[in-house]
Amino acid sequence: MARTRAGTARRASITDVARLAGVSAGTVSNVLNHPSQVSDRTRTKVLDAIEQLSFVRNASARQLREGTSRTVGAIVLDIANPFFTATARGIEDRLAQDDLVLMLASSDEDPERESRFVRQFVEHGVRGLLVTPSRGTLETVARVRERGTDVVLLDHTSPFPDVASVAVDDVRGAALATAHLLERGHERIAFLNGPLSLRQCADRRQGVLAAVVEAGLDPGRVVVEVTLPSLNADSGSRAMAELLARPGPPPTATFCVNDFTALGAMRHLREASIAVPEQMAVVGYDDVDFAPELAVPLTSVRQPSHEIGWRAADLLLGDGEPEQVLFQPALVVRASSGA
Known part of the structure; x- marks a missing residue:
């Protein structure tokens, strides 16, 4: 673990590892991502430095650079409602099959809160968004799609043929x-x-x-x-x-x-x-x-709350044409x- 000038601990960087191992930051990156391109002796020095500094790579930064985010965002009306809790579990179960992670938020039926979470998730670089729209229009969702983030409407029908949705009749x-x-x-x-x-x-x-x-x-x-x-x-x-x-x-x-x-x-x-x-x-x-x-x-x-979540996540990850799925209640x- 590296130290600040005040002596407090901070997260070690690739530069810290490179300095301790006596190599370039590019060499450290190769050890992490392309180890076969580095000699055994150099690789050992870098790995020893990583262990000494308790270095942990910044996965979020790497994913943003490579466009391979492992997170999916979901915004529901109220996670305290057991319906949405079960729906979120369905999302999580589907994402787990592809080794993806769910980021979950509640809009509390507030359009401004919903818009803020949408913006934060997009800035975080999520792979896609599952959204239960709150009161008002779908303008926020439309803007996000225009910027290249995939969106599936959750527990809401879609007025757009090119936007997938999962809902109940x-x-x-x-x-x-x-x-x-x-x-x-x-x-x-x-x-x-x-x-x-x-x-x-x-x-x-x-x-x-x-x-x-x-x-x-x-x-x-x-x-x-x-x-x-x-x-x-x-x-x-x-x-x-x-x-x-x-x-x-x-x-x-x-x-x-x-x-x-x-x-x-x-x-x-x-x-x-x-x-x-x-x-x-x-x-x-x-x-x-x-x-x-x-x-x-x-x-x-x-x-079918679990199935709604599972199907919505599956549509988000799929490569086929957008579908509007409508489950029947009982x-x-x-x-x-x-x-």
Whole structure:
């Protein structure tokens, strides 16, 4: 380990190794990258100097020079959400097959934060980006592609034929959940939804309304929509409190935009001594790991989260034409909806 003038330790450089071994920096580089071009005696001197200085090559700098980065960046809405945790594991499992490393960040549904991470990942020289777009447009993604960085949209459909994407048919998923509640006799259904600037929220709202119309009912009479500022448990709890405080008879069922908001909604129902499903049926979306483990197991729309991540990473690394992959969801019925 080399030392600064102040005597503190710093990371040894190729120049330090060359100085100690009595050779040029180019010779050290040859020992590291083309050892057959260096004599045994010189190679031994350089390796001894490397060991003495505890030298570690700067892989990032080498990869940037050679255009062979071993990292892939992924930006999701919220890594605290188990759906995105499982999706990230799918990405990681696919990257591991090619000895690549995942760099992961959460945008927290904030376009400015998303743009900052995109810029930082590109400056780091990532091999490509997997992005779940936050609120707003895809302008950031378009700019990155124009600069030569490959991008795959994650949990988001692509409006561009030359941009690959992996998503789930959320219109159908929400329709399945709503039809299930209608079939169980519920005539007034709360829908705890997020901002419509998020593609998932807009699509799920479309599915809810379509299922009600398909049943021959008036969405204006059946659906009571509450818009959440963010898709987490605290927002779900506050939305349920707001819903119950409204005048008139409350809905008898609630469909939540994801399982995190459903968890918060059920927490408030418990605190308010409202029984699930006897007094309020609840359905979530994502079917994350905790859904069947709750005191009242949660009915939810299942998304193949691991497969979404794996497929998105595979598309990023592939050489074929861009694909728009759309997985189909499935309704998993449990006790929270009266099963």
